[in-house]
Amino acid sequence: MLAPTNPGKEFWVDHSSPSVRVDRDPAMTDVARLAGVSHQTVSRVLNGHPNVREQTRLRVRAAIEQLGYRPNRAARTLATGKSQLLGVVAQNSTLFGPSSLLAAFELAAAAQGFVVSVRRVRVLDHGSIAAAVEHHREQRAAGIVVIVPTGAADEALAEVPTDVPVVAVDGDLERDDTLVTVDQEAGARLATRCLLEAGHETVWHVSGPADWFDAAGRLRGWQQTLEEVGAEVPPVSQADWSAASGYRAGLMLARMPEVTAVFAANDHLALGLLRAMHERGRSVPGDVSVVGFDDVPEAAYFIPPLTTVRPDFDTVATEALDVLLSRISGERTGSTRRVITPTLVERASVAPPPAP
Amino acid sequence: MLAPTNPGKEFWVDHSSPSVRVDRDPAMTDVARLAGVSHQTVSRVLNGHPNVREQTRLRVRAAIEQLGYRPNRAARTLATGKSQLLGVVAQNSTLFGPSSLLAAFELAAAAQGFVVSVRRVRVLDHGSIAAAVEHHREQRAAGIVVIVPTGAADEALAEVPTDVPVVAVDGDLERDDTLVTVDQEAGARLATRCLLEAGHETVWHVSGPADWFDAAGRLRGWQQTLEEVGAEVPPVSQADWSAASGYRAGLMLARMPEVTAVFAANDHLALGLLRAMHERGRSVPGDVSVVGFDDVPEAAYFIPPLTTVRPDFDTVATEALDVLLSRISGERTGSTRRVITPTLVERASVAPPPAP
DNA sequence: ATGGCGCTTGTTAGCGCTCACTCCAAGACA
DNA sequence: TGTCTTGGAGTGAGCGCTAACAAGCGCCAT
Incomplete structure (x- = not known):
């Protein structure tokens, strides 16, 4: 029984020499046949098993190269x-x-x-x-x-x-x-303290969505820092993460002369904030200081360049x-x-x- | 030979009833056994093959549910x-x-x-x-x-x-x-024409990296539009895609009073440009008009809000x-x-x- | 009765790999 | 000389699935 039992699945053409598999990607057995070893030896070479003679290893590698063989991950996953x-x-x-x-x-x-x-x-x-x-x-x-x-x-x-x-x-x-x-609280502390140290009596906060841990952590860090130094904790502006909501929050804050420092929960909020301040004629940082969070690549090119917290x-x-x-x-x-x-x-x- | 030949691979505990497979995820044969059908029938149910009796289908589904069976993709990939x-x-x-x-x-x-x-x-x-x-x-x-x-x-x-x-x-x-x-040329044409129609004699361009197709296409579209209307084609400011390089280009352009309209190859370049103009006291859009490309979500909150091209x-x-x-x-x-x-x-x- | 057909189901043979074995030859040691 | 070890190789089973085929059933037309 040398002839294939199923003529529809003839993979080997016997009139060429050496035999060339058609119709499918080469498998480990094809490499083995060409190298004159067993499929297991091919497997050993592929997996870096130590007990293979150098000469055999080279023969196998050559056969792999010649056939353009690539191991089939699905088969490996199934087997292992x-x-x-x-x-x-x-x-x-x-x-x-x-x-x-x-x-x-x-x-x-x-x-x-x-x-x-x-x-x-x-x-x-x-x-x-x-x-x-x-x-x-x-x-x-x-x-x-x-x-x-x-x-x-x-x-x-x-x-x-x-x-x-x-x-x-x-x-x-x-x-x-x-x-x-990321240690959101620590980041928020950094931001808040930076503003306090610049001489501001307190710091306002534009917060991210309340159900986000990031937002909650930043809020906590901000609030704790204010409480630690005995500063008044102003009401929070709820926002989402978008520049649009930062802008809306900024429009409100711009009308309040007592607002001199704002910590925005991320840089996009800060961007919206900057524009609101600019539109309302409040200079940043002359009238109002702003700190963001994330350090997006563009933050250095906001107007003005944004002081922010960088999570790695x-x-x-x-x-x-x-x-x-x-x-x-x-x-x-x-x-x-x-x-x-x-x-x-x-x-x-x-x-x-x-x-x- | 009812006992397993290899005691280390005992998957079935025969003292419980019904038998419960341990040690591995349930496979198709387990579902088949529980449902009292062959594994092939399970396969047919899974693959939505039409010729399965409704009652059988339900039995199989129940067995799948009961065992928490999930098909193994690796096996399917290997087989197909x-x-x-x-x-x-x-x-x-x-x-x-x-x-x-x-x-x-x-x-x-x-x-x-x-x-x-x-x-x-x-x-x-x-x-x-x-x-x-x-x-x-x-x-x-x-x-x-x-x-x-x-x-x-x-x-x-x-x-x-x-x-x-x-x-x-x-x-x-x-x-x-x-x-x-994306049809970069068409986008660039839109941007350039928009500036020309506002009344500008010509439009300057801050280009992206020369080896990028996007950058090259935008450059071509810009240049062709200018040539079509017989406008002078000013020299190109080469940049990468960053706000930093847009800023550097902007610093140069800001010093040239004949520059009244700039098409930046993307929004981040435009952002850098806006800041450079702002720093140099050139008002946008009062003195200089700017158009970007990409429509990043923040573009609406730049100072001023950026006119830009939006690829979908x-x-x-x-x-x-x-x-x-x-x-x-x-x-x-x-x-x-x-x-x-x-x-x-x-x-x-x-x-x-x-x-x- | 007899054959054929459609529907439903079961049986068997792989897919390409790894793992647990076995096998063999060449030394090491008593 | 015999036995044990060790490096280098091969063999066979099986991973969980699908594809091809076969088989059983009821039903209809002959």
Whole structure:
């Protein structure tokens, strides 16, 4: 029985020499045949197994090269039960923070030989998060990173089965036991203190959405700093993260002469604020000082250049990867929290208050 | 031989009733056993095959539910030779355009049941692009999207083997035969004409990096429009995409009183430009009018609000997906180019030139 | 009766890889 | 000389799924 049993699946043409497989990608057995070894030896070469004679190794490598062979990941995943796949769940946003984080994570993961699959959710509700995580579990992802900036997202995460390593980013320090995040409170403290030290009696705050941990943390840090020095805590302007809402808040604040210092929960809010002040004839930093948060690349070119707080998203990403990988390898099992401390970037939007 | 031959691989505990698999995720055969059917029937239910009795279908679904069964994608990929995986090659940037594109693509692909794996490259050189594409081929990606904004990237793409569908985004209209891109020239024409129609004698241009197709297209559109109306074509200020370089260009332009209208190749350049003008005491739009490109969310809150060109990245993404999927299914084979026309968003940074 | 057809279901053979084995030859040591 | 070890290779089973085929059933036309 040398002839193929199924003529429709003839892979080898026997009139050419050497035989050339047609119709499909070369597999390990094809390499083995060409190199005159068994498929197992090919596997050993591919996986860097030590007990292979140098000469054999070279023959196998040559055969791989000649055939243009590429290992089939699906087969490997099936055989080992492990994948080299890392899942990420992120919200559908082009906000600077999340984008930077994602890019840095993808780069770091690729450097470690992992494939990253990103699943975006339109809204941060329970069902969406759960579905996205489920999706990655179906792919047999080795580990999952979930960006959970709101309480609702965090609650969804709490119910995820624990048979696959999961690390939360931007989550709740009180709740998530495996978490990497920026120290929002520390950042807010930096911003607030910077304004107080410039001589302002107190600092006003334009806050991000109340259900975001980032916003809540920045609010807390701001409030605590004021209370520590015995400064009056003015009412908070609620906003979302957009320049538009910063502008609206700014329009109100511009009318109040007692407002001389404002800490905006992010740089885009600060941008809106700057424009409102400008329109209302209040000079920044002459009349009003402003500090932002995020250090977007453009912040240095706002009018005036914005003093802001810079969270190191690269570090957040690499730490998240580090924690995830060590959980995957099983060497870390308890709760692991990493909190990245941001730094203050001083530019030209802060000055002493105007003389009364 | 009822006892397992290998005691180390005992999956079934026979003292409980019904048998419960331990140690591994449930597989199709487990569902089949519980439902009292063959695994093939389970497969048919999962794949929506028509010829399954309703009662059987329900029994299978109940068993799936009870066991918490999730199909193993790796096994399916191996068996079918096809994956539901779409690879994306993108540069490591947090620029607004690429980020939006990526997010929109991921969302659209997920809606179609595809998994998206993103591979970032640090630099857009030949080797990096080739390696990233190769990586996706090794994953047996069903199709690949490559964002190729520069000539070097495009050259690398030209050498990619064609056994997997590839669509280029942001590439060269002259070269790539499967391409989705924004009509940069049309956008630039819109911007330039808008300034000319406001009464300016000519329009200056701050250009993006020369090796980017986007930058080259915008430059061409600008130049052609000026030539069409017989306006003088002033020298171009070369820049990269950053606000910093826009600022530097702006500093020069601010010193030249004959400059009354500037078209910046993107919004960030325009932002830097605005600050330079502001610092040098040239009012926008009183003395100088400015138009940008991209319509970043903050553009409406620049000082003054920026008139700009808006490319619809969502459409680019969905078109790219559409082209890719139709190539994967084999229904489209020839060259397919889709060019998305941008629109002008008029705000407050354009006005007639100052009276001489 | 007999054959054929449509519907439903089961059986079997892979997909390409890894893992746990076995096998063999060449030394080391008693 | 016999036995044990060790490096280098091969063999066979099986990961969980799909595709192709076969088989059983009831129904109709012959």
